[in-house]
Amino acid sequence: MRLLIISIYFLLISAMPALLGGDISLLSKLVIIVTGMLLMFICAGVYKSLAGKIFTVLISALWALNLSVSFFFYQKHDIRFSSSIAETFINTNSSETVGMLSYNKYYILFYIIVFAVYFISIHKSAKYLNRKTTWASLGLFFGYLVVIPAHSAALLPKPGSYLLLAEQYLSHTPFYNASALVRNLYENREITKIPNTVVQYQYDKKEASSDIYVLIIGESVRRDHLSLYGYQYETTPNLDQRKPQMLVFDQAYSPAPVTILSVPISLSNISFSQMQDKQHYADNIVALANHAGFETYWISNQGKTNRKTSIISTIASMAKHRKWNEFVGYDEEILGYFNNAINDGVKKKKLIVLHTYGSHEPSCNRFPEEKYQEFSTQEDDNCYDSSIAYTDALIENILQQLSGKSATVMYFSDHALQRLDDKYDVYYHHGVNNPTKEAYEIPLFVWYSPNSAKPSLDNTVLNAPYSTANNYWLISDWLGIQQHSPKACLSPLNSCYQAQKEITMIDGNRTLLSLKNLPSEQKTHD
Incomplete structure (x- = not known):
């Protein structure tokens, strides 16, 4: 019964990223929820060790960041985080970042609350989970890691296929906004070729x-x-x-x-x-x-x-x-x-x-x-x-x-x-x-x-x-x-x-x- 209650609670928390996932298919939302639940079970299962606590803090931080980014862009701009927006953030200087954060301090508070809810949930649930549940969660999660390359086999022959696969992985997890960063890296591989591209100019110069x-x-x-x-x-x-x-x-x-x-x-x-x-x-x-x-x-x-x-x-x-x-x-x-x-x-x-x-x-x-x-x-x-x-x-x-x-x-x-x-x-x-x-x-x-x-x-x-x-x-x-x-x-x-x-x-x-x-x-x- 206790495991059932924890599962329902984890399900509710894991639904939050899917709700803010934007206009994506129902199947994608279900996969995001399932992978989110599996990650919560894994965190709770390994939490008793020092390495497990560090892992939980990291997952909590990324979880909260993903939700905060989605919430910010839907609230402020009615848009999902995309590769174009990711490009802007990658090339934003520290001064502009500080300025934007100071202008949107309530979203920082939102991040802190989401982080606390996730971390405390793992902390409270860890003592009720057994090793069998943890290993089952790990097995199912690794099964997901195998399914994605098989599903996206057509991407493998393409240049930069490792980036495309990383995008596919992340887009079906509670960290889906990170897939936009990976997509941006894939799109920008050609930038380094710009200075070496020879342009054939044809013009006349007038005396200005x-x-x-x-x-x-x-x-x-x-x-x-x-x-x-x-x-x-x-x-x-x-x-x-x-x-x-x-x-x-x-x-x-x-x-x-x-x-x-x-x-x-x-x-x-x-x-x-x-x-x-x-x-x-x-x-x-x-x-x-x-x-x-x-x-x-x-x-x-x-x-x-x-x-x-x-x-x-x-x-x-x-x-x-x-x-x-x-x-x-x-x-x-x-x-x-x-x-x-x-x-x-x-x-x-x-x-x-x-x-x-x-x-x-x-x-x-x-x-x-x-x-x-x-x-x-x-x-x-x-x-x-x-x-x-x-x-x-x-x-x-x-x-x-x-x-x-x-x-x-x-x-x-x-x-x-x-x-x-x-x-x-x-x-x-x-x-x-x-x-x-x-x-x-x-x-x-x-x-x-x-x-x-x-x-x-x-x-x-x-x-x-x-x-x-x-x-x-x-x-x-x-x-x-x-x-x-x-x-x-x-x-x-x-x-x-x-x-x-x-x-x-x-x-x-x-x-x-x-x-x-x-x-x-x-x-x-x-």
Whole structure:
């Protein structure tokens, strides 16, 4: 009878991961429950030994982590943890991790409670289980380990089959979120080939009027929060004054709502259908500028990540001069590196990429405390708007450093953020799943110094919808590199340009979406 009660109790606990497993088959949920129960019986059976206690602590920690991750992503984003999200976490710096945890402290409490429930359950049940039950549980669990390879035999001949089998194992256990990490490792095996892929370029170089080209990649900036675009509060006073010197694109959209996807697409000659073949990222604006004889620089406040797991770091590492801020701090900390780059005495034309941290959530951490401004009565809105005002001052500093030089600056944000307003609880977050169109609405503008010739673009071009998925071609023309490709007409600076009739993008799970079908924040709040 006691064994029956323990079995029912273990069944209830083991059902929790299955309930948060998302849209998976009933059979998969049953397997997750069964493997969970077997692990609980094994933990309780070996718990009396020191090694058993250590094993139980480890399983408890992983169990709680899996449940907490699932709970967080369903609660915050209504999405299952995926390989795309795993890629973001793998390449997240420690500063961003601490910031995100501080913003979601209740999920840490959830983790502690789940860990305690699991561990105490094993501790209380251990004294009632006999050796026969433990050996039976071990036998059944090892049977599971044999069944998976037999069921997935078709995976064995494939390259990286050990990763695919590990994914299959983990996806049918209470640690199924770890399968997304394994899938990400499998998908990223090709990243190391990017620097060694030879791209055959065909282009003409025109005599451009600028010597210094500065590309600023913003972070998490919504277009509708810049007074440059008509926002009710004066968040960009410096840019507002410089508008006559700029080409301002009124309807720019990012290709994805997360940095790890949007930045590589925006800098490379790649389509959404080619994303699985990482070698396509070899044709990017840094490699192109190198080939065209530019001196290239990459200066980042995003934190350096592993070139084997990050396409952004791989592209950045192609620059001839590279500098990552040692500790991710305020964006102004990279200004010294920028000053060195524009005054290093190199006589070649320069492409300097500045990768900023912009308005990434939590936005109140993106600027010094004394830069906080009260635009309204909502603190989160004030934090977000203050981060944009801080970016405006940063860009103004950059433009002042370029004073008297033949220079041009292009700025675009990697993506925007969604604004959640739930009973006066305002929160800005990434639109990973079921995003609204506001998650893609970003600023894009090009500034020209008095010593550089500003192109003349018709307002119909500047006012038309444009996707920064085509930025490779825009940046190419901006640099004075006229490519011999029909796709060159995707650049608004090209005489053959025609605005796209339909703008497409992907969500955080790489699902293809259409702009015209995206919901608006206003409608979702009604």
